[in-house]
Amino acid sequence: MNISSWSLEQFHSHFSSEDACILYLYQSKWPTGFCCPRCDHRHAYITTTRRLPLYECSNCRHQVSLLAGTIMEGSRTQLCKWLLAIFLVSRTHIGTTATELSQLIKVTYKTAWLILQKIRTSIQQADNHCPLTGSILINSAIYGRPFNPTVHRHPQEQLLLIGSSIDQAAISTMIKIKHVIPNQPHTKHITKSDTYSFQQKHIDPMVETIELVTGFYTSKKQRPLLEFAKQVSTWLSTTFTVSDLNIFKRIWTNSAIVSI
Ligand SMILES: [Zn+2]
Structure with a gap:
């Protein structure tokens, strides 16, 4: 089931009931049928009197729910x-702001x-477990409206490093954007220490080819990822409120991942 290509209508049509969601989670958790996380036994007694089914291993009596270990665990x-x-x-x-999401899924x-x-x-x-691989291109960019071209940074300008995996057809397959403090x-200026830290955290150590262009006076042609950063900056500015952006900025420090 490739949900990633579904439209919103298809999603609503398929997941129209809690039972449909339970079935989906069961098949995702145990694609070949129940398997006890403690003893690998393949049979369980199912308690269905609760809001969600509870599975008790018929061998070791270990109890497990479908939501164990997920971000939904403990939620009502x-x-x-x-x-x-x-x-x-x-x-x-x-659905990317809390206000919008609360209206769409009808929660507080x-x-x-x-x-x-x-x-x-x-x-x-997931981002931390998914480093950039292949040939890598790294460019610098600025989030926020550029105020002037001097070496001094305006308080509203935020430094970014963008890394892209480039495949053999010279196409970007994955891009990561990180906030540099x-x-x-x-x-x-983005220092060597900043770029070294970026490489350590976000690039597979087996990568051999890294092209690094971080000077702000180098031409746009030498920084092809600049246009992508501009589009992301515009999307952020038009999507989030100021308070959302403050939250997002903290998250962005360690996490922004885009799969193409
Ligand atoms: Zn068991």
């Missing part, structure tokens, strides 16, 4: 709403905010 929010939130945040341009602002935080944390963890608060 309906599965349909959780899955819709994950779908919206990961696959569409809507507080619940929507918590759901978004959990989804973003999960994306961050310089040691010198007003400088516009």
Whole structure:
């Protein structure tokens, strides 16, 4: 089931009930049928009197729920709403603010905010486990309106490093954008230490080819990822409120990943 290519209508049509969501989670967790996480036994007794089924291993009596180990564990929010939130945040341009999400999945602002935080944390963890591979291109960029071309950074300008995996057909297959916090608060320069840190955290150590262009006076032609950064900056500015952006900025420090 390739949900990533679904339209919103297809999503609603398929996940129209809690039972459909439970079935999907069961098949995702145990694609070949139940398997006890403690003893690998393949048979369980199912308790269905609860809101969600509970599976008890018939060998060691270990009990496990479908939500164990997921970002939904412990939540009383309906599965349909959780899955819709994950779908919206990961696959569409809507539902990315807590206010908007609360209206779309019909929960309180507080619940929507918590759901978004959990989804973003999960994306961050996935990002950490998914380094850039292949040939790598790294460019510098600035988030925020450029105020002047001097070496001094305006407080609203934020330094970015963008890394891209380039395949053999010279096409970007994955891009990561990271917020750089310089040691010198007003400088516009990205130091060797900054780029080294980026490479250590976000590039596979087996990568052999890295092209690095970080000078702000180099031409746009030498920084082809600049246009992408500009599009992301515009999307952020038009999508989030100021308070959202402050939250997002903290998340962005460690996590922004785009698969193409
Ligand atoms: Zn067991």
